[in-house]
Amino acid sequence: MARTEPKKDVVIVGLGWTGSIAGIELAQEGLDIVALERGHDQSTVPDFQYPQQIDELKYGVRLKMMQKPSQQTLTVRRSGDETALPYRSLGSFLPGNGVGGAGTHWNGLNWRPMPEELRLRSYVAENWGEDIIPEGMNLGDYPVSYDELEPFFTRFEKVAGISGKAGNLNGEIQEGGNPFEGWRSEEFPMPPHRATWDSQKFGEAASAMGYHPFTASAGIASTSYTNPYGMQMGPCNFCGFCERFGCYQYSKSSPQTAILGALKQYPNFEYRTNSEVLKVETAADGKTATGVTYWDEAAQEEVFQPADIVILSSYQLNNVHLMLLSGIGGPVYDPVTGDGVLGKNYAYQMNGGVSLFFEDEHFNPFVGHGANGIALDDFAINQNDFGALGFIGGSYWRSGTFNGQPIRNMPLPSGTPSWGAGWKEGIGRWYGHAMSIGSHGSHMAYANNHLDLDPTYTDRHGRPLMRMTFNWQDNDLRMNQYMKSKMEPLAASMNPDSMQSGFKDVGAQYDVRPYQTTHNTGGHSMSETAREGSVNRYSQAWDKHNVFVMGAGNFVQNTQYNPTGLVGGLAYHTVNAIRTQYLSNPRPLV
Amino acid sequence: MTDLPGYPSRRNFLKGSAAGFALTGIAASAEAQVEAPVSLDEYETEYLNGAEWAFIMAATARLIPSEGDGPGALETRVPVFIDRQLAGDYGSADDWYMEGPHAPDAEPARGWQTPLTPAEVYRQAIPAFDAWCQSSHGASFAELDAETQDAALTSLSEGEVELSSELRDFWSLLLSNTKEGYFADPQYGGNAGMQSWVYIGFPGARAAYREWPERHNIEYPLGPVSISGERA
Numbered sequence: 046m047a048r049t050e051p052k053k054d055v056v057i058v059g060l061g062w063t064g065s066i067a068g069i070e071l072a073q074e075g076l077d078i079v080a081l082e083r084g085h086d087q088s089t090v091p092d093f094q095y096p097q098q099i100d101e102l103k104y105g106v107r108l109k110m111m112q113k114p115s116q117q118t119l120t121v122r123r124s125g126d127e128t129a130l131p132y133r134s135l136g137s138f139l140p141g142n143g144v145g146g147a148g149t150h151w152n153g154l155n156w157r158p159m160p161e162e163l164r165l166r167s168y169v170a171e172n173w174g175e176d177i178i179p180e181g182m183n184l185g186d187y188p189v190s191y192d193e194l195e196p197f198f199t200r201f202e203k204v205a206g207i208s209g210k211a212g213n214l215n216g217e218i219q220e221g222g223n224p225f226e227g228w229r230s231e232e233f234p235m236p237p238h239r240a241t242w243d244s245q246k247f248g249e250a251a252s253a254m255g256y257h258p259f260t261a262s263a264g265i266a267s268t269s270y271t272n273p274y275g276m277q278m279g280p281c282n283f284c285g286f287c288e289r290f291g292c293y294q295y296s297k298s299s300p301q302t303a304i305l306g307a308l309k310q311y312p313n314f315e316y317r318t319n320s321e322v323l324k325v326e327t328a329a330d331g332k333t334a335t336g337v338t339y340w341d342e343a344a345q346e347e348v349f350q351p352a353d354i355v356i357l358s359s360y361q362l363n364n365v366h367l368m369l370l371s372g373i374g375g376p377v378y379d380p381v382t383g384d385g386v387l388g389k390n391y392a393y394q395m396n397g398g399v400s401l402f403f404e405d406e407h408f409n410p411f412v413g414h415g416a417n418g419i420a421l422d423d424f425a426i427n428q429n430d431f432g433a434l435g436f437i438g439g440s441y442w443r444s445g446t447f448n449g450q451p452i453r454n455m456p457l458p459s460g461t462p463s464w465g466a467g468w469k470e471g472i473g474r475w476y477g478h479a480m481s482i483g484s485h486g487s488h489m490a491y492a493n494n495h496l497d498l499d500p501t502y503t504d505r506h507g508r509p510l511m512r513m514t515f516n517w518q519d520n521d522l523r524m525n526q527y528m529k530s531k532m533e534p535l536a537a538s539m540n541p542d543s544m545q546s547g548f549k550d551v552g553a554q555y556d557v558r559p560y561q562t563t564h565n566t567g568g569h570s571m572s573e574t575a576r577e578g579s580v581n582r583y584s585q586a587w588d589k590h591n592v593f594v595m596g597a598g599n600f601v602q603n604t605q606y607n608p609t610g611l612v613g614g615l616a617y618h619t620v621n622a623i624r625t626q627y628l629s630n631p632r633p634l635v
Numbered sequence: 636m637t638d639l640p641g642y643p644s645r646r647n648f649l650k651g652s653a654a655g656f657a658l659t660g661i662a663a664s665a666e667a668q669v670e671a672p673v674s675l676d677e678y679e680t681e682y683l684n685g686a687e688w689a690f691i692m693a694a695t696a697r698l699i700p701s702e703g704d705g706p707g708a709l710e711t712r713v714p715v716f717i718d719r720q721l722a723g724d725y726g727s728a729d730d731w732y733m734e735g736p737h738a739p740d741a742e743p744a745r746g747w748q749t750p751l752t753p754a755e756v757y758r759q760a761i762p763a764f765d766a767w768c769q770s771s772h773g774a775s776f777a778e779l780d781a782e783t784q785d786a787a788l789t790s791l792s793e794g795e796v797e798l799s800s801e802l803r804d805f806w807s808l809l810l811s812n813t814k815e816g817y818f819a820d821p822q823y824g825g826n827a828g829m830q831s832w833v834y835i836g837f838p839g840a841r842a843a844y845r846e847w848p849e850r851h852n853i854e855y856p857l858g859p860v861s862i863s864g865e866r867a
Binding site: 555 | 698700725728733736744745746748813833853
């Protein structure tokens, strides 16, 4: 028997980055708000504190900060011809769990998209013509431009506390920054980080080849910092435990360090943990949502939480799943007919890299942070001649030590045995004497890559799991091979004792086992019209005007960058629309 | 090697003081004040039975042998780590989605699809592999000489040992769990005395390197600490 809670103005589903942003911005309006979080509560102290957090096995390998598949997962197949099978143990991607979500355990790689990436179809059409768009690629424009989002990128960067050096201030190219980035209205909130030995070597080699290296922007504090909500960060000590870990010293941007402490001061805001939302409920006329039904783990019962506004701010995969279960976000996409919108445009990331071995040099790989390094954008989306190269896309490159813990980070020259005396000799000889350069590349949306409900497998509540249909596509694989052809000569110019490349090639099949990236995008993509996507330019559901959907599910196709900067910018753009346009007159804003 | 002014380098320190010994001596005496761990022969297992323990002892001793530079799996007590992991929530796959139907014959790229937990895979695969060793080499794995054990493990790693598809991830589990036990914090039973960290030069749970980003191409001089605060 379901219990019903008193009605709220706003219910927020998922208390990570975007749920925290929505919470604090709408709390400032005096609205009565409740956030529902599937996982547990967690704070820097006691949950991330030293030394318990410095535990590679528990967090890096056993993944104790992550979503448990026993509680929530999905099924995966590579094509419509395969039977989807459950993602039973985590591998390829690692959704977070608990308050703060994936914002607690990310690397802090905060990038803005390029202006061209938000109008990519038009950019391609203007420069090469639509004929170069491969069959089956859903190339689109975002319904909101870089110029419109710029103030909101700036806002998110101030809140999150981002370190870096601007390369383009109001159109003026700046020494030391990325000359190919979109314009910025202001300098970064904090100066760039110091360079470790590997990044220094990479930067020098890149400059010698005529490229344009710069210090990567980082959601990692380089100085002491107080953000617009009065939250304080302390400078990073390069402890090396970022990705898969909570930050023990208030240096990594996260909902905990940037927002939650301030948000919890508002008496009109409350949050309930161990509260898993099962369904968004719809009014009889079908035009609005009435609230959400959730599972209260402590009381072991279903609860109906009525609300005037519903904000879906769980992880991309879980947002799409909830929309599929609730009938929100338009008709479900059908890859055969091309009809429908929900579940369409699922995309990922195309990455590769080179490892370089220098027996006589010391890299101290444990000294670093998740966004450490020197980067370059000379092969970025707005630098590549798509027509001549035969693909649409690009990547940024970066070199910098991070995660140098030995269970997971033990690069050895090819030919080294994987066990036995030869392996033991190899780890003694090579640990600390290797560096890497990574290529972090775009991933387009395709007709065949999509999300819907699985016909066979169910979760602990009896709900169908979501089903992912996904495989690598030739366009992105060709992009990856191009990066290989450009990166290997740069790496060779550094004269390592040996080097080896890892770039997927045409024909590669998606393998769910090795970690690749937790940059799952699309599925409830934003669009100019209700025929093309699930939400409008304000992330407002086309079919239920009081439902706003946050996160990377809004992406039309993925960019070449880590998604958090765009996710944060879109979240501030959305809450600004709610505050300035929607509250006074609730209605479809487009 | 470049030494940092004002710091003893790790290697020079080792060279200058009879030292591999001195360091382990310090760790051992710190441990002794708490409680010296029982020898592997006297260890009472939490999950593995006698035959399984004999197999794990023998197999890990070949996966990370004692010969040559650096500690082996037995000196670092990797078998204790594996036993405890299998007895805990990892062994029973508590965090994993284990509902059927299962498709253990699916391509490996589809991920873990056996109905068995990691602990169950060990339980069923060890006798199956021992039976293969018996028929191929005339004795169970633990009773073979080291050279034959290496040959048998090579066969296992290359998929030449007929195991049912439910057990096909046995080799990768065994190898990855062995390396985990070698490198994980000592609180989990392996990496005794932080010997693997000393060997490769990983400082463990120090996690504070504020002056180090721009100390380019200089070897970090300090030995490791564990989560419980021991030094080596």
